[in-house]
Amino acid sequence: MTGKLYLVATPIGNLEDITLRAIKTLENVDLIAAEDTRHTLKLLNHLNISKPLFSYHRHNEETKSQYIIDKLLEGKNIALVSDAGTPVISDPGEEVVKLALENNITVIPIPGPCAFITALIASGIDAKEFYFLGFLPLNKKNRLEKLEEIKNATRTTIIYEAPHKLISTLKDFSNILENRKIVVAKELTKIHENFICGTTEELLKNITSPKGEYVLIIEKNKSNLIENNEFENMSLDEHYEYYKSLGFAKNEIIKKIAKDKKTSKNEIYMKFLDKK
Numbered sequence: 001m002t003g004k005l006y007l008v009a010t011p012i013g014n015l016e017d018i019t020l021r022a023i024k025t026l027e028n029v030d031l032i033a034a035e036d037t038r039h040t041l042k043l044l045n046h047l048n049i050s051k052p053l054f055s056y057h058r059h060n061e062e063t064k065s066q067y068i069i070d071k072l073l074e075g076k077n078i079a080l081v082s083d084a085g086t087p088v089i090s091d092p093g094e095e096v097v098k099l100a101l102e103n104n105i106t107v108i109p110i111p112g113p114c115a116f117i118t119a120l121i122a123s124g125i126d127a128k129e130f131y132f133l134g135f136l137p138l139n140k141k142n143r144l145e146k147l148e149e150i151k152n153a154t155r156t157t158i159i160y161e162a163p164h165k166l167i168s169t170l171k172d173f174s175n176i177l178e179n180r181k182i183v184v185a186k187e188l189t190k191i192h193e194n195f196i197c198g199t200t201e202e203l204l205k206n207i208t209s210p211k212g213e214y215v216l217i218i219e220k221n222k223s224n225l226i227e228n229n230e231f232e233n234m235s236l237d238e239h240y241e242y243y244k245s246l247g248f249a250k251n252e253i254i255k256k257i258a259k260d261k262k263t264s265k266n267e268i269y270m271k272f273l274d275k276k
């Protein structure tokens, strides 16, 4: 019988943040694919688990994905873990998941810690709708495009940042974000966990020599947002075009108009059947 691929979330700092299901899974699989085997070995030692480990990281993802599939097809159950948090999220794993699904292999997520969710829930910034961008690109053109997206974002934006790049990223933000609020979440679940909130100017004054791990939560751009009572004076077409200009797709627009007008999606949908 074909084995199963388990994607197991592991702690992002505090070793107690591991679920019972994650522990049971690590105990029961035949093999563990780890981003850094030495790092995962420390976790396994802490949990008193002894299992064969092999490396699966960014630089061997292509070749090792096929190795994992071969082992799964032989009937081995395999857990995939990254150094911290949820595999696949700004971490290796996507390739092997795709390949496993193509081979009709069952992929089972074992949820647990994820740095950006941990940061978002305690940030006090709107968590109803958000973009997670991972790390900003280094390539200048791609980076400028992402910065432009963040500037115009009508939803909360979340990024990961390395300590040695934090100041230059905050400087980039100071050119585009004006007075928008940013929460810098540092060393989550660890001894020096800290949330610093402010405009880029305030943050640049407060954060002088960044150390540790960081998540940045950026408030949405509210300058183009229309207040609820202003929709009353708009025609349905204007209402539709407004959301379209903010980049929403038809289905999302219909949902939003229905909410603004406190009516059913179906009623609005019938009026916009022909819209793209």
Ligand code: SAM
Residues within 6 Å of the ligand: 012, 013, 082, 084, 085, 086, 087, 088, 089, 090, 091, 113, 114, 115, 116, 159, 160, 161, 162, 185, 186, 187, 188, 189, 190, 213, 214, 215
């Ligand atoms: N897969 C991980 C997850 O589920 O969050 C993310 C891995 S990514 C390679 C590593 C980045 O996540 C770090 O550079 C930092 O931005 C963020 N991160 C991870 N652990 C963190 C922590 N304890 N506190 C703050 N940020 C953290």
